[in-house]
Amino acid sequence: MTYLIANAPPDQEDMRHDIAADIRNIQQISSVPTILEAVAAITGLRFVCIARVTADSWTTCAVLDKLDFGLKVGDGLDVTTTLCEQVRDTRAAIIIDHVAEDATYCNHHTPRIYGFQSYISVPLFRPGGEYFGTLCGLDPNPVSLSAAATTTSIKLFAELVSRQLQSEAALLEAQDALTGEREAAELREQFVAILGHDVRNPLNAIMLGTDMLQHQDLSGSAKITVQRIRRSAQRIAGLMEDVADFTRGRMGGGMTAAMEDCGDLGARFEQVVGELLLAYPGREIRFDMQPGISLRCEPRRIEQVLSNLLKNALAHGHATHPVRVSAYSQAGEFRLRVVNGGPGIAPEKLGKLFKPFWRGNPGDSHKGLGLGLFIVAEIARSHGGRIGVVSDEEETVFEFSMASALPDASLLGATA
Structure with a gap:
């Protein structure tokens, strides 16, 4: 039995790399050997393979050979000598029970070259419908292949391979994305080291x-x-x-808090507001705080919550709208609200606001590392509290809450 192997010319080096990748993709599909065995058992064909077929090449990606036909994974044929070329052009399966009795193929050159009497070739497709190649098989003896049950089964196996190709493509895309994230994380760690030391x-x-x-x-x-x-x-x-x-x-396993009783929270918050008014001249901050609030907390961290939320509001809120701050204790819970006017935050972005290094707009002119809100979330967690955000077309509201030392205090002056 003879067959013609076609070697790609040197100027097709890129295509050879692409085909090599296609072979790897098929080889990585664990169900392919079982599919080839099932096709052979259902049809009686002793040579079954998956072939990558292009306009210029025919290459084996997986082979089951009980005929000693001689083709191994990665071997190629002259595509013009195959019937898979016709399948590629028509995207329709070819099924032959007995070449000698088939009016279309009895005098065709392909059966003569490869010495088969029975043959089947079913198209395979990539995600999106792009043609990939064929699931094909042959035998020197006549075999009944055109029965409805047989052709339906083989076409289902071909569809299964096509779906596996889709899954492999999705997996590769996910792996590429993960690799990119890992590389970005490594760069961030290097950046952290430079800032912290140099x-x-x-x-x-x-x-x-x-x-x-x-x-x-x-x-x-x-x-x-x-x-x-x-x-x-x-x-x-x-x-x-x-x-x-x-x-x-x-x-370090998460931020920790050095808890102590804090009864001068109002004075601390006034200091934070005053510093930011100096840093943002021309902006208005309306500060309203219930007197006498006492918390068990790490005071410096609670100041940091207000500072980070205020900076965010001043940086991203509308410059002509005042930023409103209210702090109060009610029913055993302390609440700190910071409200800024301006365009709302898209719903799909709200869940990402507290992630490190994340910015809603990559081209944002406001400078920073994108860590402020992440740190607020970490402080909330370390204090057993919560941080939330709601946004509409008119304003955005951030609210920090935690247990208060004044469980029965009434709401006073929280007008934001």
Whole structure:
């Protein structure tokens, strides 16, 4: 028995790589050997294979050979000598019970070349309907293949292979996405290391230098410049603290809280609001807090919750709308609400707001690492509390809540 092997010319190197990938995909489908065995058992054909068929090539991807036909995985045939070329062009199956008695194929060159009398070839398709190749089989002896039950079974097996190709494509896409996420995570870890180590020493030098300059007899413009340098250094210090919090939260089993009784929460919040009013001149913050609130918490972290939520509101809210802050205790629960006006947040983005390094708009001009809301969520978790957000076309509301030391306090002045 003879067959013709076609070698791809050197200028088709890319195509050879693509076909090699197709062979790997078929080989990775664990059900393929069983499918070939089932087709052979149902039909009686002693050679069954899956072939990748293009305009220029025919290549075996999986083979069951009980004839010693000689083709192995990766072997190729001259596609012009095969009937699979016709299947590729018509996308219709070819079924031959007995070549010698078949009016269409009795004088065809393909049966003469390969010496078969019975033959079947059913098209296989990629996801989206693109033609992949064929599930085909042959035998030197006549075999009854055209019975409805036989052809239906073989076509179902071909559809099963096509569906497996779809699953493999989806798996490869998911693996590529996972690889990309891992690479991005590694880059982020390197970024964290740089910020935490290489930036700290020069930053300390800048802070010390501005402290010294502020005590010098400087001109008005020079004093303004020094103040700007110091604010920039403080901003960098804040970013580094965010990175440190992120590291503790993600690599140290989660952020922990050093709990203590805090009865001066109002004064602490007023300090945070005052600092942000200086950082955002021209903006309005309406602050309304119930007096006498007492919490068992880590005070610095609760201040950080307000600071991060306020910064977010000032950065993303409408510049002409005031940011409203209210803090109150009711029925044993402390609630801190920060409200900003402006365009709403799309529902599909709400669930991602508290993820690290995430920004709703990659082209956002507001600078930062994308860690502020993640840190708020970590602080809420460490205090046994919650952080939530609702947004519509008019305003966005962030609310932090946790257990309060005043279970029976009434709601006073929470007008936001």
